[in-house]
Amino acid sequence: MTVAVDAAERLIRIGEVARGAGVSVRAVRYYEQQGLLPAERSPSGQRLYRQDAISRVRFFQQMFAAGLTSRRITELLPCWDSGHTDAEQRAMLRVERERIQARIDELQAARDRLDEVIAITDTHP
């Protein structure tokens, strides 16, 4: 009579999360400290995570790469955790989007600049 044996999700420890996401253990602890990635604790005090912690960490990495701070990410976490946002959060999302786009434009300009130099120095041995 196994009445809905609620899919007892196997919990993983910090090392597995770190290896899975390709970051350091230290980084994962840091994310918890910043409120990005809360963890359960085993009786002995070890951190326990669900498997989706790995994809969450990957996502954080992507946002960090985009120049978002951990504070900004925590402020925006409800957006894709609950899928629901208020006006203020939607505004923040747009602001960050524009920041990223501006950064892309900067980088493309810099890349084009370097390409010029490369073209010159290649024809000018």
Added chain:
Amino acid sequence: MTVAVDAAERLIRIGEVARGAGVSVRAVRYYEQQGLLPAERSPSGQRLYRQDAISRVRFFQQMFAAGLTSRRITELLPCWDSGHTDAEQRAMLRVERERIQARIDELQAARDRLDEVIAITDTHP
């Protein structure tokens, strides 16, 4: 008998460079310290620059924005100062170009990710 009054280029002081390039005076001093922007000195010790210092500073800003360090820039300065490069420098140019391109790709991915969230939260009020 002004025999070839060699186009006495008007030298400018640090404040003018800073205002012209839209950076702080401190930043310009820092560039000198890093070997990016050498300066002559007046008898009293004040830094004197040629006008093209302004465009050089703008260029540095662009490279900084692209993620190059001042050290990297100093190593690559000969490329567009003399227009001549050795194999090692050409290799460095390409490495930096690829770094920038990789960064652009990252940012575009992050932007697309945010766009997804924005689309969802907008249709999901």
Added chain:
DNA sequence: CTAAAACCTGACGCCAACGTCAGAGGCAAG
């Protein structure tokens, strides 16, 4: 001549995302 504005040289501060070290406990295998 004088006061304001600009410049000088140190030298410490800052921020963000970790790295790294120390010292101590936890856990599976043989």
Added chain:
DNA sequence: CTTGCCTCTGACGTTGGCGTCAGGTTTTAG
């Protein structure tokens, strides 16, 4: 049991491009 790896909590160190303050000289405007 013990060996070896994993984990824990602090807490200080790192990196880069400056900001900022202190205390003094120089240049410029009136």
